[in-house]
Amino acid sequence: MAVISARGRLAAGVLFVGIAGMWLAQQAPATTAPLFDGVFVEDPYRYVNPPPGGAGDPQPVQITQPAAGGTVPLIALATSEVPPQAQIIAEADAFDLAGATAITLSIAPVAPNDPQVAGNVYRFSATGEAGEPLSLHPGALVTVVLRAPQAGAGFQVAHLGDAGWTLLPTDHGGLPDLFSANITALGDYAVVLAPTASASPAGSLAAVPSASPAPSGAGNPPPRTAGPPWLVIILGIAAVAVGLLWGVIGGEDR
Amino acid sequence: MMALARPRAASGKAISVLAALAVAAAVRAAANGHSALTGFATGGAFGILLVAVAVVAGWRPARPRPSSLLIGLLGGGVIVATAQLAHPVVGAVVGMRPEPFAVWVFVTALVVMGEEAVLRGALFRATEVAAGPIAAVAVTSIAFALIHVPLYGWQVVPLDLGVGIWLGGLRLATGGIAAPVVAHLVADLSTWWL
Numbered sequence: 001m002a003v004i005s006a007r008g009r010l011a012a013g014v015l016f017v018g019i020a021g022m023w024l025a026q027q028a029p030a031t032t033a034p035l036f037d038g039v040f041v042e043d044p045y046r047y048v049n050p051p052p053g054g055a056g057d058p059q060p061v062q063i064t065q066p067a068a069g070g071t072v073p074l075i076a077l078a079t080s081e082v083p084p085q086a087q088i089i090a091e092a093d094a095f096d097l098a099g100a101t102a103i104t105l106s107i108a109p110v111a112p113n114d115p116q117v118a119g120n121v122y123r124f125s126a127t128g129e130a131g132e133p134l135s136l137h138p139g140a141l142v143t144v145v146l147r148a149p150q151a152g153a154g155f156q157v158a159h160l161g162d163a164g165w166t167l168l169p170t171d172h173g174g175l176p177d178l179f180s181a182n183i184t185a186l187g188d189y190a191v192v193l194a195p196t197a198s199a200s201p202a203g204s205l206a207a208v209p210s211a212s213p214a215p216s217g218a219g220n221p222p223p224r225t226a227g228p229p230w231l232v233i234i235l236g237i238a239a240v241a242v243g244l245l246w247g248v249i250g251g252e253d254r
Numbered sequence: 255m256m257a258l259a260r261p262r263a264a265s266g267k268a269i270s271v272l273a274a275l276a277v278a279a280a281v282r283a284a285a286n287g288h289s290a291l292t293g294f295a296t297g298g299a300f301g302i303l304l305v306a307v308a309v310v311a312g313w314r315p316a317r318p319r320p321s322s323l324l325i326g327l328l329g330g331g332v333i334v335a336t337a338q339l340a341h342p343v344v345g346a347v348v349g350m351r352p353e354p355f356a357v358w359v360f361v362t363a364l365v366v367m368g369e370e371a372v373l374r375g376a377l378f379r380a381t382e383v384a385a386g387p388i389a390a391v392a393v394t395s396i397a398f399a400l401i402h403v404p405l406y407g408w409q410v411v412p413l414d415l416g417v418g419i420w421l422g423g424l425r426l427a428t429g430g431i432a433a434p435v436v437a438h439l440v441a442d443l444s445t446w447w448l
Contacts, residue, residue: 007387007426014391015423019332021416026340036333036417036441037365037402041293151407176407 042175043082045149048111048120058085058120060108072103078145079107079122083175086122086189087145094140100128112190116165118148118155121190124183135185142183148191151176160188167194264383267311268393271377274307275401283404290353297361304368311376318432326433329424330440333417359443366438373398373418374425374434391422417441 050056078084395418
């Protein structure tokens with residue numbers, strides 16, 4: 001009879017905890033394939049109205065998908081930047097086709113119209129083959145992911161409605177500057193700086209009317225310039241020295 | 255006396271390795287920049303630096319056993335499978351896939367090798383000597399999660415913690431880093447297609 005060593009039993013237990021942890025962690029909303037490391041490349045944010053030194057010319061994107069059996073399969077569409085500045089993921093049968101046999105889904109960047117918008121506004125739209133606008137089925141799971149020009153606390157995805165911007169419950173989109181939210185209607189969406197950094201439920205940016213004229217540079221903070229984290233480096237070097245000294249004093253195990 | 259000195263020396267080594275890891279991760283994030291060129295350069299330098307840290311800390315490469323490589327392949331498959339089962343369709347859109355592919359694979363492999371040599375190699379061994387295998391899994395898993403924060407943000411911590419424990423389990427099960435290296439590499443490289 002095979003005997004499993006204590007170390008083998010421990011390894012089995014650790015592996016079980018690990019797989020349970022992975023599974024539980026991924027029950028939270030996520031919109032990126034997990035990357036446990038590799039090469040991290042992030043294009044500069046492209047603005048409709050670039051600030052001095054900022055990149056411009058963000059491109060719209062669209063996809064046409066035929067309906068099969070009266071429904072449209074899952075559609076995922078993203079703009080061309082790395083990572084994309086705007087994405088939409090719509091589950092199968094998310095759109096009310098109203099007789100259309102194909103759907104064209106579009107994402108177009110729009111200039112921001114108030115200073116709390118971080119980056120561009122993105123217009124999500126869907127049309128049938130005759131150009132008629134299509135809407136979402138009530139309760140359909142549709143997620144938008146928007147990128148802010150920089151990472152930061154207090155950012156939320158917001159929808160521009162008749163009464164101005166409405167904050168949506170927002171999750172991280174897989175990177176520090178990506179934010180995702182489930183939506184119930186197409187239209188204009190943006191990442192906005194919420195009134196309080198801790199605010200996460202849906203709310204309204206009542207103090208900022210959507211029709212306010214855009215001040216110079218609205219929504220376009222200057223590109224981030226991060227310097228070396230000197231404090232971390234100094235503390236780290238000090239800790240390395242302390243550790244080495246501890247090891248020398250302790251002796252052995254070199 | 256010797257029995258007491260050995261864990262203390264191992265603790266010192268573990269602290270040094272952790273600190274070097276923190277510095278390397280912070281510097282990498284600061285230097286990464288926005289282009290593929292700087293991403294490749296800092297990623298490659300990060301991987302080489304970590305291998306050097308591991309060697310200085312006493313880790314030495316060894317010929318991997320075929321069974322470890324196979325277990326690593328299976329372990330990587332499990333990581334990919336959990337991600338795909340939890341979110342079967344949404345991974346493909348973001349596209350953190352800097353061209354050219356061959357360079358991306360090479361640099362990703364360097365980063366994986368460096369992280370595993372330090373974490374599941376030098377740090378695991380030092381912590382195990384100092385405080386036992388459970389502490390070794392815990393410390394290396396927490397370190398694995400935290401070194402990704404400067405580049406990817408705090409939201410990666412829960413998942414990376416789970417993956418770190420899984421990779422620590424592979425290290426415990428096989429006795430070396432070959433299985434964690436292969437599993438880690440499979441998980442990272444799969445993002446090109448998923």
